[in-house]
Amino acid sequence: MRSTDRILTTHVGSLPRSEAVTEGVFAREHGTPIDEAAFHQTLTDAVQDTVRRQVENGVDLVSDGEQSKISYATYIKDRITGFDGDSPRRTPKDLEVFPNYGAWASRSGGVPEYKRPKCVGPIEVKSMDPLNEDLDFFTQALQASPAVGGFMNAASPGVIALFQPNEYYASDDEYLEALAEAMRVEYEGIVNAGFQLQLDSPDLGLGRHMMFKDTEDAEYMARIERHVEVLNHATRNIAPEQMRMHICWGNYEGPHVCDVGLEVILPTVLKARPAALLFETANPRHGHEWQVIRDHASLIGEEKILVPGVIDSTSNFVEHPELVAERIERFANIVGRERVIAGTDCGFSTFAGFGSVQTDVVWAKLKTLAEGAELASQRLWGRS
Secondary structure, three states: OOOOOOOEEOOOOOOOOOHHHHHHHHHHHHOOOOOHHHHHHHHHHHHHHHHHHHHHOOOOEEOOOOOOOOEOOHHHHHOEOOEEOOOOOOOOHHHHHOHHHHHHHHHOOOOOOOOOOEEOOOOOEOOOHHHHHHHHHHHHHHHHOOOOEEEEEEEOHHHHHHHOOEOOOOOHHHHHHHHHHHHHHHHHHHHHOOOEEEEEOHHHOHHHHOOOOOOOHHHHHHHHHHHHHHHHHHOOOOOHHHEEEEOOOOOOOOOOOOOOOHHHHHHHHOOOOOOEEEEEOOOOOOHHHHHHHHHOHHHOOOOOEEEEEOOOOOOOOOOOHHHHHHHHHHHHHHHOHHHEEEEOOOOOOOEOOEOOOOHHHHHHHHHHHHHHHHHHHHHHOOOO
8 A cells, every 4th residue: 555656546435326226226225126137237337337437537546336335334234144124313413503404405315315224133144145246346347447456345343333223232342242253254355355455434433423422522432442442353364454444524515513523533543453544634624634643643653554535525526636736745744655645535425326426526536636646746756
């Protein structure tokens, strides 16, 4: 993940799905019979196209776009046992502060609709067939469109607990430990297939104004400390340099006035084993937090690589390459140019069929990401 001659580019993972892919994943979700052979080909083609377009637009470290998943956290019900039914949606605290905005967003289609199953039984590995299928799709796509590297997303134990409440285990700790042991198989499977593992951990940021919105600060900090401990245990057999971790405060346009500051959670986040940290810095609520990295640089070990979001994932503005370069250079001047990768704030299609950024604009944003990284590289390495 380190580069000695230029700034590499990547993104958080999810990318727009076609109508055919979206219809297929929702049919599977609802138990509607479909032609599985035909849908297999649809997914094969979709991943091939997604990887090709990433490479064409200058993305170095690419993903499969999470094409087969209905969402980045609830997909696990098809891979591990113990989940069933649905659970009420937790409203982010900022939408409670601004209820008129929340109602408007819901009416305008700004809130995704999908089942959030509960844990109602023992958690064990159910089937790795969906993972193996994803790995095959991705491998084939990279053979057709070679990239600098490939990563695959997987939900962290903490984010699974965030969205899928426990109604079976005697304590939250038991629940997290069971999730960690079951998900360990997926984590190791991704790395053993030759890809980088990206652990999606919004619970460390988003969790403050959702899962833990009614708790005291001390309890919240104690819980996310535990989330990191469990994550580290689940990845104990994987080298840190084979992993990256994404944190965020919720991939939705909204007030975000209840977001916990990066300065509060950074010391805990840095205890996680993954070498690379992906975090938001492009949106207006967190754009100033490069200063947090500057002021806490002594906490960031030499082994850590920063992947700041220099492209917003909720706005259809296409950032200017000069702005992208400026954002990149801020971090490179703090930790060194070899330890910065240019990324995005979050995914562009976190839920199938839902995304606030129009598909063509997504690709334009990734192209300007690459252009900005090239400008930054020219200046940081003294090239004309």
